[in-house]
Amino acid sequence: MSAFMHLLRNFFPKWCHPHPEKHLKHHIFRQLQTNRPTAALVAIKPSEQVLPKCRFMQYRRANEQVKRLGMVSEDGNRMVELSSMTCAASNMMDFIQQRYCMVSLLDSVQFMKIEDVDAVDLRLLPPIDAPGKIIGVDCNYVDNCDEQHISIPREPSFHVKFASAITGALDNIRAHSLAKHIDYGCQLAVVMGKKCREVSAKEALNHVFGFMVVQDIVARDWNAPLGGHSMDTFLPLGPTIVHRCHVPDINNLWIKTIVNGEERQTGNTRNMIFKIDFLIHRLSQYLTLCPGDIILTGTPAGSGAFRHPSCYLQPGDLIESEIQSLGKMCNKVVNCYSQ
Structure with missing residues (x-):
């Protein structure tokens, strides 16, 4: 029996079929x-x-x-x-x-x-594995600002991740030995479809290819120059990229993160402070966005660092990440020596 199906048995017995090996792929995609x-x-x-x-x-x-x-x-x-x-x-x-x-x-x-x-x-x-740029936005949900007791920003603040952090929708997240405070944050990701520079907010969404689910894993205690965002396996994404023609209202999708069966995050994209069209417009004023570039649009309240008490990821934890209409991921945290 595969490790993935053992994972399902341990945490989600209602999913399991009497003959799991035969129906594994069916289970994967029905749940994703x-x-x-x-x-x-x-x-x-x-x-x-x-x-x-x-x-x-x-x-x-x-x-x-x-x-x-x-x-x-x-x-x-x-x-x-x-x-x-x-x-x-x-x-x-x-x-x-x-x-x-x-x-x-x-x-x-x-x-x-x-x-x-x-x-x-x-x-x-991973549905895409070699983007030219991966750009994230900080504090882009009202409830995320509230839980940190900070003011709603007037301008978006960005950070970068690297493609070497990408891993798949069913792959493991390695808990690196350098990081003790590993945190989660489910986000809607935008995949660019056309090259654009200084694009207007009105035209911005016409340059999008599609959308997908990501977990922006971060080591909050690792303050090296590159920050804790880009360690290997710290960007699970997938399971698919959904073309924008199948997402009629990108500003009204619910988002969930469940860790070990406990719902940690629940939010909705309507609560974004800076909407997707504005983020694309804003970024394009400073740099050229190219096909395949990924924009991470922020995470709602509920990350481990801001819970009381704080609750960081540990080896053995199972993270489910889901966004309405886009799909679902299931990633296990393993120790730094695991493959």
């Missing part, structure tokens, strides 16, 4: 994908629910080192491989650069080979 949006947000015909949508994932098939690009259905049960059936690139960075027409892609899905996820032996990879 969120519940279907309500009819008030998006009208989906029942017959369309099983068709893969523009929810992009990177993966490897068993016993292969070749990276593949695919789309998965909204319920997480069905998938198509794009990299062998279309002229789409085999990795997300190149695919974004291709500026593929999503309408044409959705129209062509019905003619592709559609597979059951639980019938495919695959390893899920």
Whole structure:
């Protein structure tokens, strides 16, 4: 039995199937994908629910080192491989650069080979792994400012992370020996789709490719020049990048973090101080944003540092991160010597 399914048995016995090995991939994607949006947000015909949508994932098939690009259905049960059936690139960075027409892609899905996820032996990879820039914004939720007893900022403050921190939606987070106060913070991430410089807030969202879930893990006690944001494995992201055409209202999505079954964070993107369009506009005044660049938009209240008493991550902890319509991740914290 896989370590991941042991993890499910320990913390979420209601998820487990009598034959977990046979249904592992089915479980992974059903749990990673969120519940279907309500009819008030998006009208989906029942017959369309099983068709893969523009929810992009990177993966490897068993016993292969070749990276593949695919789309998965909204319920997480069905998938198509794009990299062998279309002229789409085999990795997300190149695919974004291709500026593929999503309408044409959705129209062509019905003619592709559609597979059951639980019938495919695959390893899920981060949906993007080589962005040029990863930029985070500090204190961007009203309740996060309130819990720190600080004033709401008048201007956004940014920090950077590096691509070497990226890990997958089911991968382990290593508790580095240099860090004793390791904290979590679920965030909505923006993936840029077009190059832009000095873009207006009105036009900003037209330059976005899609959105995904991230955990911005940080060592709060590590004050080296690069800070505690970019240690290896400190940026779980995924499970998919959801194209913006599937997210009708990015400013009204709930966010959750659950640690060892306890809900630690709950918030909504409507409580952002600086909205996504303004963040893109603001950043583009100082630097050129390129396809594949990632913007982390801040975290709501509930991080471990600001609880009473403080509650930091320890080896053995299990973190679930979920954002409405975007998906769900499940990462275990392990000691620094684990692979």
